[in-house]
Amino acid sequence: MKDYLISSGNTTLDREEIIDFLSKIFGTRYTESRTVQETMFDAEPSISPANFIFARSTHGALVGLVRIVERDILVDGAVLTAGCISSVAVKPEWRGKGIATALMNKALETMTDRGMDISAVYGRRAVDGFYTRFGYYGVGKYVDLEIISDTESDSSIITSLCKKEYMEACMNLYDETYRSLSGSVSRNRPLWEYLFLRLEKNIGGFRAYVCLEQQKAAGYFIVLNNRLIEISVTQNLYPSMPALLKKMNVESISIHPRHPFSIYCRTQMNTIQQERFALDGGYMASILNPGALLKKLGPVFAVRASVLRAFDNSIIVMNHKVNLSDGEVSAIAGTNDVAFRRPETAIQLFLGVIRPEDIVGIEWSGQKPWIPYLFPELHYHTSAWDEV
DSSP: OOSEEEEEOOSOOOHHHHHHHHHHHSSSSHHHHHHHHHHHHHHOTTOOGGGEEEEEETTSOEEEEEEEEEEEEEETTEEEEEEEEEEEEEOGGGTTSSHHHHHHHHHHHHHHHTTOSEEEEEEOGGGTTTGGGGTOEEOOEEEEEEEOSOOOSOOOOEEEEOOGGGHHHHHHHHHHHHTTSTTOBOOOHHHHHHHHHHHHTTOSSEEEEEEEETTEEEEEEEEETTEEEEEEEOGGGGGGHHHHHHHTTOOEEESOTTSHHHHHHHHHSOEEEEEEEOSSSEEEEEESOHHHHHHHHHHHHHHHHHHTTOTTOEEEETTEEEETTTOOEEEOOSOOSEEESSGGGHHHHHHTOSOGGGSTTEEEOTTOTTGGGGSOOOOOOOOGGGOO
């Protein structure tokens, strides 16, 4: 008989109980960890009773929990609802009883019942194999650039620490740059306010700067551990950015490969490129509701099919038929045109992480040779600023 109970969907949350619990488990210093947890609890937009799964002893003591973080993810113009997993925590003396597994299973059941499209998690390599048990697969594909061209010339860009007064400008700049980059988080105002509060309290070690022209924000960028992880500046500033970054001891650029500044650096300067990809760590994701996901992506497939002159066709995948003339999706019992030896790898195809030809164990109908072109490589990549 189990000596714990799993529960969710409570109408109220005991703020102090949760903060104290997480602060004792995460972080090496309790006081610093409390600051992180208090900021999260007070300002993270998706904090709600419905997004906590608890494990309690039969006497009612909190012994474990997991938190669902709601985010909207952009993939080639489609907006996917994602339930992100965070704060998986079990008291040390209660580990080894299957509590973490029970918490994860309940979280996945909850997100699936809500009709969320995908689930995502940022997995530590220290817990190799844990998330793969639940169908998560690596989707974070990172390309780090090191500029080796001469960037000794002085930059003329005026910069300042990015403070709350520049948030509105940053919001607009972000939307202009990142809405077309697959893997980007669609940030609403509450999420921006949470990110700026983390900056104010120096949580996570992020450094944020704003670029000024005539005292107005012409761009901003985020640095973490001497890596540029997010940037949105007007293109007239691109030529001056490498010298500025070098002056600020930024050693590498880790942004979306299709980001216009990344393209500028690769085509206008000598660079060294290093690719990072992990299947059991970093950003991982899984499909929760194939039908819901495909209905979001159906219109995207229809647009791609029109370019391929395949708009009078259809495709059956994951037991759903996608009409490529209008993107309509319906459940169907029949032979799939695309099949996967390992179902969890399907997430790479739909998010455009890598080319279909590079997905191990994927097969498609020989009668529809254009299928691989229906799933272009989009380089799924998100900003480390959005890690949950």
